[in-house]
Amino acid sequence: xxxxxxxxxxxxxxxxxxxxxxxxxxxxxxxxxxxxxxxxxxxxxxxxxxxxxxxxxxxxxxxxxxxxxxxxxxxxxxxxxxxxxxxxxxxxxx
Amino acid sequence: xxxxxxxxxxxxxxxxxxxxxxxxxxxxxxxxxxxxxxxxxxxxxxxxxxxxxxxxxxxxxxxxxxxxxxxxxxxxxxxxxxxxxxxxxxxxxx
DNA sequence: AAAATCTTTCGATGAATTACAAAAAAAGCA
DNA sequence: TGCTTTTTTTGTAATTCATCGAAAGATTTT
Numbered sequence: 001x002x003x004x005x006x007x008x009x010x011x012x013x014x015x016x017x018x019x020x021x022x023x024x025x026x027x028x029x030x031x032x033x034x035x036x037x038x039x040x041x042x043x044x045x046x047x048x049x050x051x052x053x054x055x056x057x058x059x060x061x062x063x064x065x066x067x068x069x070x071x072x073x074x075x076x077x078x079x080x081x082x083x084x085x086x087x088x089x090x091x092x093x094x
Numbered sequence: 095x096x097x098x099x100x101x102x103x104x105x106x107x108x109x110x111x112x113x114x115x116x117x118x119x120x121x122x123x124x125x126x127x128x129x130x131x132x133x134x135x136x137x138x139x140x141x142x143x144x145x146x147x148x149x150x151x152x153x154x155x156x157x158x159x160x161x162x163x164x165x166x167x168x169x170x171x172x173x174x175x176x177x178x179x180x181x182x183x184x185x186x187x188x
Numbered sequence: 189a190a191a192a193t194c195t196t197t198c199g200a201t202g203a204a205t206t207a208c209a210a211a212a213a214a215a216g217c218a
Numbered sequence: 219t220g221c222t223t224t225t226t227t228t229g230t231a232a233t234t235c236a237t238c239g240a241a242a243g244a245t246t247t248t
Contacts, residue, residue, distance in 0.1 A: 009111075009117055011112065015112045017182075018105065018108045018109045018112040020105055023103055023105065027185070030185060030186070030187050076187070078186040078187070081182050081183065081185055082183065084182055085180075085182045085183050086179075088178055089175065089176065091120050091121070091170065092172040092176065093124050093125045093172070
């Protein structure tokens with residue numbers, strides 16, 4: 001049983017996307033990495049709340065982080081989103 | 095501003111997918127339409143709960159329904175899922 | 189009209205989620 | 219060593235969500 005039609009939808013990844021604030025963050029990170037402060041400057045919610053959302057997306061592997069001195073830069077893991085898109089398409093009959 | 099890169103992710107659709115029971119229902123409906131009773135026979139949750147989940151997915155336009163006598167048959171709207179997959183890919187930088 | 193069948197709505201409850209302020213942790217700089 | 223900056227963790231309040239049994243709505247059959 002390989003290849004076609006596995007439907008491995010990872011519910012943790014979908015749940016991590018099912019929040020407006022987290023989608024906003026993803027849109028911010030589309031073309032550039034940012035740290036929590038930069039992200040918070042563009043959002044309406046508090047810095048701790050942003051940090052919380054970042055952890056959720058990191059745990060779901062939607063984001064990856066890179067530490068540079070005292071700063072932590074976040075960026076999008078395109079592979080995970082590509083796989084998710086595939087899984088969603090696999091819900092449709094051929 | 096057309097075509098490329100609109101990122102119209104509809105959060106209602108994502109939220110409608112972010113539940114294990116609803117994903118189970120979608121997998122059941124992949125190749126055949128079913129009514130609530132048939133779906134409930136394959137799930138562990140109660141009929142009213144199934145009905146509730148069906149309404150959520152119908153409101154999000156993931157499902158469509160067809161009434162035949164006293165029965166209502168549900169099936170997957172592939173177009174909505176295809177659009178969602180596109181939107182998810184649009185979160186990735188080119 | 190009444191009964192039977194299929195389905196949804198109502199009302200309640202427990203669990204999960206989001207959000208903030210305040211405190212704590214981690215790392216570099218004076 | 220203290221001081222500042224960046225970030226996360228904690229504690230708490232408010233909201234949202236999934237679930238069930240019971241009741242109600244809708245349609246066909248008798």
